[in-house]
Amino acid sequence: MSSENSVPAEAVADVTRDIAEVPAVEVVTSAAVHLMSAAAVKCGLAEDSPDVPAAELQDLDEARKLITALAGLVTGAATVIGDHHARPLRDGLRSLQLAFREASEIQDEPGQGPGEKFTGPVR
Template identity: 70%
Template sequence: MSEPTGPDPSTADAPTGSSAEPTPPDTSADTGDAARDLADVPAVEVITTVAVHLMSASAVKLGLAEDGERHRDLDEARKLITALAGLVTAGAGEISSFHAAPLRDGLKSLQLAFREASLVPDAPGQGPGEKYTGPVLG
């Protein structure tokens, strides 16, 4: 029987005296900093920021952004609008009407744009997010 001519490839990258499993980087400091940063942000700001991201993503998936037809995906838009409707409906009672009213208006605009973009429109009350908002009619 011959002896191996080189190092064992399964341990070639492992430092001497350690296991072959790499050690994950220490992210506890980063996590602590992020948690501390989030602790300083009011809830209304987190809610509205998430809602704006959902609105923007919905608009892109509806094809309303620049070069929109290329990014149009109504199935994805439906999911995003439904998530937005849930957030706006649940969060509206927790934030002032000063913040909730524009979110509701944006949501309704997206729901109407979805209805317009659909080749076969959903029945009233069956469109994206309408289980949370009720039927949205133009």
């Protein structure tokens, strides 16, 4: 590997130090927000732009994967990040699960929708 492509050791140390200073709850909530944002776009909830209508960005197969990953993260982390942080994540997750159900032409059986193996059926 050439030295042009390698990362200086001090840069790695700086990033490691920065990460070490971030509380776990912030890392978890940040990851959850990224998953929520991506899932919302894939559910077709993005705002239309002059270049691309939101409907063209819809991909329910991808949305299912993102929502399921989000459900696993939120469910798994809820007990350690506290209800104050977990509640809005659970609310956002539920909203995405309902949006997915609304966008789907073929309805999943109760308990079979994205993330429902972690959250139970969403109505």
